[in-house]
Amino acid sequence: MSRRTHVLIAVALAATIGALAAGERTLEAAARADTVSAPRFEVDPRWPKPLPNHWVMGNVIGVGVDARDHVFIVHRADTFDPQKEIGAAQNPPLSECCVPAPPVIEFDPAGNVVNAWGGPPKDNAYVWPTSNHGISVDDQGNVWIGGNGAGNAQTGQGPDSHILKFTHDGKYLATIGVPGQPTDSRSTAHFGRVAKISFDVPAQEAFVADGYANHRVAVLDMKSGAVKRFWGAYGNVPSDSNFGPYNPDAPLINQFRTPVHCAEPSTDGLVYVCDRPNDRIQVFEKSGKFVKEKQVSPRTLGDGSVWDIAFSKDKDQKYLFLADGKNERIYVMDRKSLEILTSFGDGGRQPGMWFAVHSIATDSKGNIFTTETYEGKRVQKFASKGIGPVTRAHQGVLWPGR
Numbered sequence: 001m002s003r004r005t006h007v008l009i010a011v012a013l014a015a016t017i018g019a020l021a022a023g024e025r026t027l028e029a030a031a032r033a034d035t036v037s038a039p040r041f042e043v044d045p046r047w048p049k050p051l052p053n054h055w056v057m058g059n060v061i062g063v064g065v066d067a068r069d070h071v072f073i074v075h076r077a078d079t080f081d082p083q084k085e086i087g088a089a090q091n092p093p094l095s096e097c098c099v100p101a102p103p104v105i106e107f108d109p110a111g112n113v114v115n116a117w118g119g120p121p122k123d124n125a126y127v128w129p130t131s132n133h134g135i136s137v138d139d140q141g142n143v144w145i146g147g148n149g150a151g152n153a154q155t156g157q158g159p160d161s162h163i164l165k166f167t168h169d170g171k172y173l174a175t176i177g178v179p180g181q182p183t184d185s186r187s188t189a190h191f192g193r194v195a196k197i198s199f200d201v202p203a204q205e206a207f208v209a210d211g212y213a214n215h216r217v218a219v220l221d222m223k224s225g226a227v228k229r230f231w232g233a234y235g236n237v238p239s240d241s242n243f244g245p246y247n248p249d250a251p252l253i254n255q256f257r258t259p260v261h262c263a264e265p266s267t268d269g270l271v272y273v274c275d276r277p278n279d280r281i282q283v284f285e286k287s288g289k290f291v292k293e294k295q296v297s298p299r300t301l302g303d304g305s306v307w308d309i310a311f312s313k314d315k316d317q318k319y320l321f322l323a324d325g326k327n328e329r330i331y332v333m334d335r336k337s338l339e340i341l342t343s344f345g346d347g348g349r350q351p352g353m354w355f356a357v358h359s360i361a362t363d364s365k366g367n368i369f370t371t372e373t374y375e376g377k378r379v380q381k382f383a384s385k386g387i388g389p390v391t392r393a394h395q396g397v398l399w400p401g402r
Contacts, residue, residue: 196308317335320333
């Protein structure tokens with residue numbers, strides 16, 4: 001073999017090796033582009049522990065976490081087929097199982113039931129909502145509950161236009177607003193089927209997603225319950241006009257459609273509002289001045305995509321977790337930019353899946369808790385696995401060891 005041939009072979013080998021190295025670098029770059037640093041989770045299929053007393057839950061319509069990382073849920077104890085699901089509660093009993101659990105259940109961090117209470121009082125001290133909706137725990141450990149019911153024709157109870165406030169253990173403290181009132185998004189005396197209450201503790205203000213009849217965010221004094229201010233979409237004066245169903249091909253309307261499903265204040269002076277059927281998050285200053293908006297899965301119809309949000313517990317609240325009960329997933333977002341980093345979950349009945357994921361909350365350790373309405377009827381825990389590389393693509397079901 002001639003020297004010239006050896007040289008040509010060496011050049012060809014070098015070119016091949018260079019091409020392979022370049023290809024490897026390209027693949028590595030592509031892999032890096034397809035991943036992002038974000039919170040990681042896996043479902044905890046053993047949380048919570050089995051309920052006592054043959055209890056079963058109905059639509060689990062709210063979740064909140066207190067300062068001890070105890071998880072409070074509120075469910076609708078009347079959303080059952082009596083003949084099929086609550087035989088033990090019939091008179092006479094049809095079977096040993098099952099019995100509707102009290103509407104409010106408190107779990108400790110290990111998933112044990114440590115308390116349960118709620119429902120219509122025997123002494124008529126307050127009006128329990130016809131359809132309770134949302135539960136939040138303030139800095140004093142008090143529990144606030146809204147309601148989105150349109151009323152009960154059989155009992156004569158009017159629409160849920162008030163908020164109930166209880167101690168940590170379920171002792172009645174106050175009714176905020178007047179029960180049984182009609183829709184009026186400009187009222188300072190009552191509400192319109194409240195979806196959720198959230199708190200700005202330093203300012204001692206409660207932010208009300210108001211809600212299923214009204215079309216506004218209302219801000220209350222936490223001590224007196226007085227309405228201090230309110231606003232509609234883009235900071236406009238709210239309107240109760242019927243804007244018809246959402247059309248993804250039409251311009252976005254300048255008002256909230258119902259339900260206005262969350263209004264979460266952040267520590268840097270902003271408020272994030274779930275305009276559920278418009279598939280959008282709107283961001284405001286706490287005064288009500290509009291800042292920006294982000295649509296998520298904007299071709300989602302019906303119930304919409306933006307159901308509830310929770311922030312990460314780091315000092316800067318770097319991440320926002322968005323529950324989408326129509327597409328059955330959780331979006332992990334950068335809170336300030338509203339960029340979607342990744343998402344996880346799927347529709348179904350196994351752990352890590354949902355049938356209408358409705359509400360979301362985080363604890364001090366970074367764990368996520370979700371509830372499900374309609375036929376979901378449960379609460380789930382997604383254990384934090386710290387910050388690390390995850391795929392930007394939808395991750396699917398976060399099963400342990402996956």
